[in-house]
Amino acid sequence: MSAAPVYSLSAVDGPPDPELVRIRDLIYQVAGIFHPDTKLRLLFDRCARRMKELKVSSLREYFTCLTLEPTRQTELIALLNEITIGETCFFRCQPQLDAVRQIILPKIVAAKARLPIRRLRIWSAGCSTGEEPYTLSMLMQEESQQPHDWTTEIFATDLNERSLAHARNATYSAYSTRHVTPLYQQRYFGPVGEELQVQPMVRKCVSFTRLNLSDDDRMTSMKAMDLIFCCNVLIYFDLTSKRRVIEHFYKNLLPHGYLFLGQTESLYHVNDQFRLIHFPGATAYVRNDHSEAGGQGS
Secondary structure, three states: OOOOOOOOOOHHHHOOHHHHHHHHHHHHHHHOOOOOOHHHHHHHHHHHHHHHOOOOOOHHHHHHHOOOOOOOOOOHHHHHHOOOOOOOOOOOOHHHHHHHHHHHHHHHHHHOOOOOOOOEEEEEEEOOOOOOHHHHHHHHHHOOOOOEEEEEEEEEOOOHHHHHHHHHHHHHHOOOOOOOOOOHHHHHHEEEEEEEEEEEHOOOOEEEEEOOOOOOHHHHHOEEEEEEEEEEOHHHHHHHHHHHHHHHHHHHEEEEEEEOOOOOOOOOOOOOEEEEEEOOEEEEEOOOOOOOOEEOOO
């Protein structure tokens, strides 16, 4: 009977373990997520969880699992699931939502009013467990009386399969729904035990798909977006990977569209094809050929 595997943080004390660096480089190659030397301890912890599950005793053996074994693709996805665990909630950034509702949505509707197909396309890139796209769907429900003959499509994508499964189930704890008003809880949620489940009327326009932001072919297919939300996702990317992703956002965003990042994120020194727009308590980016910004540019 073999001894139980032992995992030690010594793998990231002192000089980086060469096998951990190989795993780090593999993740960067596949997903664009980069762990600098100062974050290798975190990466080791995530690997150790998977190694314990597989009863693998060394990083070298685990690297083989990720690259040579028949189940390598499945295991790589499992590791990415461990790495990309996110924390979010409904109505996370109210100033962004206020800007969309009060300023941006009317301008987009006006820009597209003459088109034969009246449709809004919104992309939640890095949607985690689904709170953001469902929040946007509720926002569109509230505004449905204005563009009454319009349809809304919300594309919610993430790299983490476990997060997407949670999102599709659409059932959330009190912590996730802590910013939801009693009125919205009554209107858009139903009780499931001690949790709340998003109502079908909110879920019907949201589609969840696994998408790797470093997959150029898949990114190219996400065309003709009016709004793109990519909040607190690019913080895991190095500059080269960020530039690739933002270039895709530029190509996929319609000329009148808006790009939202996290409140502490910026395109400074990343991409000069976008212009920063200020709203009360929030900022967004528009393409430089955007003619109706709707805020104050800088």
